[in-house]
Amino acid sequence: MTNATESRRRWxxxxxxxxxxxxxxxxxxxxxxxxxxxxxxxxxxxxMVRGRAGGSGVRFNMGEVTVTRCAVELEGGAIGCAYIRxxxxxxxxxxxxxxxxxxxxxxxxxxxxxxxxxxxxxxxxRRRAAAERVAPSKVEFFTMVRGDE
Amino acid sequence: xxxxxxxxxLDSQRVFRSVLEAISRPGRxxxxxxxxxxxxxxxxxxxxxxxxLLDYDTPLWLDDASARPDVVEWLTFxxxxxxxxxxxxxxxALVADAARMPGLEAFEAGTADHPERSATLIVQxxxxxxxxxxRLTGPGIAGEERLDVAGLPAPFWAWASENHARFPxxxxxxxxxxxxxxxxxxxxxxxx
Numbered sequence: 001m002t003n004a005t006e007s008r009r010r011w012x013x014x015x016x017x018x019x020x021x022x023x024x025x026x027x028x029x030x031x032x033x034x035x036x037x038x039x040x041x042x043x044x045x046x047x048m049v050r051g052r053a054g055g056s057g058v059r060f061n062m063g064e065v066t067v068t069r070c071a072v073e074l075e076g077g078a079i080g081c082a083y084i085r086x087x088x089x090x091x092x093x094x095x096x097x098x099x100x101x102x103x104x105x106x107x108x109x110x111x112x113x114x115x116x117x118x119x120x121x122x123x124x125x126r127r128r129a130a131a132e133r134v135a136p137s138k139v140e141f142f143t144m145v146r147g148d149e
Numbered sequence: 150x151x152x153x154x155x156x157x158x159l160d161s162q163r164v165f166r167s168v169l170e171a172i173s174r175p176g177r178x179x180x181x182x183x184x185x186x187x188x189x190x191x192x193x194x195x196x197x198x199x200x201x202l203l204d205y206d207t208p209l210w211l212d213d214a215s216a217r218p219d220v221v222e223w224l225t226f227x228x229x230x231x232x233x234x235x236x237x238x239x240x241x242a243l244v245a246d247a248a249r250m251p252g253l254e255a256f257e258a259g260t261a262d263h264p265e266r267s268a269t270l271i272v273q274x275x276x277x278x279x280x281x282x283x284r285l286t287g288p289g290i291a292g293e294e295r296l297d298v299a300g301l302p303a304p305f306w307a308w309a310s311e312n313h314a315r316f317p318x319x320x321x322x323x324x325x326x327x328x329x330x331x332x333x334x335x336x337x338x339x340x341x
Contacts, residue, residue, distance in 0.1 A: 039152050
């Protein structure tokens, strides 16, 4: 996979997992917000999430998750997409606009530091807090090794 | 890239209603109610019918005139349909330049057991003129309907007669021009 795809995948993930309020707050600080038109208005549907037992077993359907997607085009012709969990059309729209903006190398750096990195930091902090909250209840299972082997 | 239907749900329902009206009344010219900016060379009517009928389950064959990168990108984005390399392998075909279209026998006509496995063609012409031209009779037509189409290749109406002759096999056609469509299903007899 190319580097460009990898970094786009990363910021799309951060934008999709941001809380709508945080995203809205960051968006208000974006300089010269561009005008955009909808290629695909926010629409909500279901996506089947699949898993593998143990990460390597047979694939199975875990359950359906509500997803809202959106695609926009900025005035310069850049196209941005977003797929977010849940049914918040504004979240999908903002994530799509930011995805389009981030593809512009001239704006990427300032947006990365003003929008993506703070959101990623907030998400990491939430994840850490959740991990710390549940860590004390973690149970370690041991398999006893039989002496005759 | 251009947007698709302004209201994907309601607009495609309206367009579907017009498609249903057209195929129920072969030869009648029906307005396609969609305010749509379609990528050249597609007309609004043929583009709206594509957006309404196509999805990931319906491979589409494009003629040379419509197989342009921006058209393919637009259709693929809004319909997610796969592309078919050969006309014989496609349940839907879009012909933007009717004058150079292949004969109707090039498309899948279904089998005697499964006539529904046949192709539906969206053929873009220059103009549809009602009340004059070929005499159409058959199911859905009270008495007769008359239809003239500008921009079709010379042997087209002979193809249409042959298409009717192999009923229940055969292809169904939507003729489009600008913002209107008319249907020519295999059940319609063409004379004159």
